[in-house]
Amino acid sequence: MNRRRQKKLTGRLFEAVLRGDTMRVGALLRAGADPKRADREGTSPLYEAAVNGEAGIVRLLLAAGAPPDAESCGIGAEGTPLCAAACWGHADVVRELLAHGADPSLREDHGTGWSPLRWAENGPHPDTVELLTAAGAG
Template sequence: MSLKKESRTDVQFHLAALRGDCDRLRQLLDTGKVHIDSRDRDGTTPLILSAAMGHTECVRELLAQGADPACCRTTGTSALFFAAQGGFLDIARLLLDSGAAIDAPSMDGGTPLFVACQCGHLPVVDELIRRGANVNSCMKDKASPLFIAAQNGHEEVCAALVCAGAAVDAARADRATPLWIAAQCGHQHVARRLLAAGARLDHDGATPLFKAAHKGHAAVVVELLKYKPNLGLLPNGQSALHGAAMFGQMSCVRLLARRSQLSLRNSCGLTALQAAAAARKHDVVAYLRRLEHELAHT
């Protein structure tokens, strides 16, 4: 996109939009010296600026005077994108009522719904869903709105997406699922929601249970154990107990050890106790030795 250099009046027009100065916007438009959709070097229009800053009255005025809600920056981001990102529900509604494309993607594939989910703006998410936003749209890396909501721990947003038909196991390009990322990040309540919605427990490599265990997210481990996950060797050559033991995650070791086969050896030929010893996790070693002794005498 080739953009002409801004005039001095254009700069004033953009500043008024940025600051939310509706009177100044009108004054400048009345001079006839500015175009309603004048762009700066990044392709940003006054409407985009006002929407991004949450200036509802400026957005209303610009739309009334003919501003185009379809205009995008050079990155592909629109006024609706920024309104959704900021959680500005009234502005999102104004833009949608004026014909803004609900699923217009940025250059990396992010839609207004995606950024609303990323930031946890549930009212905006609900409005976009109600108006027909694609809940299974995805970024170039295949991350979905549900994935990004799970990653950021937004439980109610996840629930809204699942209720609207989001694919619960839609994986990113690296095969990470919403449950996997929730487990890695320690978001217990999100994991519970996803599990109740039927999220898959197993994964090609490190499972959600393994990630939660080796990161020390005991509350997530508790949720996952309710669904009888694989406690044996995984495709990554380890068990969840090995992961917890090697990283010294005692709370997770305690949860897993009585449910797991303590004699199980990983791809290096080590039991969980031996793996903990090799990693110098002395408290884990002591606990597993006590447990082995206890089990041997029961």
């Protein structure tokens, strides 16, 4: 697929993720949109879906090959998908990420920032704390 088409698909994928349009995300992934490709600011589609609590979209992106622990580096959208979901108490998203191999103890900012557990405790989001603790978060 040529770069121009891939760029268009990526832009459309982000629009669909932002709108929470699960069906459109699925169609775009089937059409060849890259679930690993960040937008021009550095935000990953998985991070965007995780921070917005879109468990169905998170599931689709992970199934399409989005790495569960890849850090997003967009302006105002920095960190791991699991930290983003834990911060906002999106337990369904946390469950999906953990089921797809996200590291429950991985700290943001290349290991120097907060862990998902710390974000969940800060919320406070006791259900998310419980999920992370059961998964071995430290």
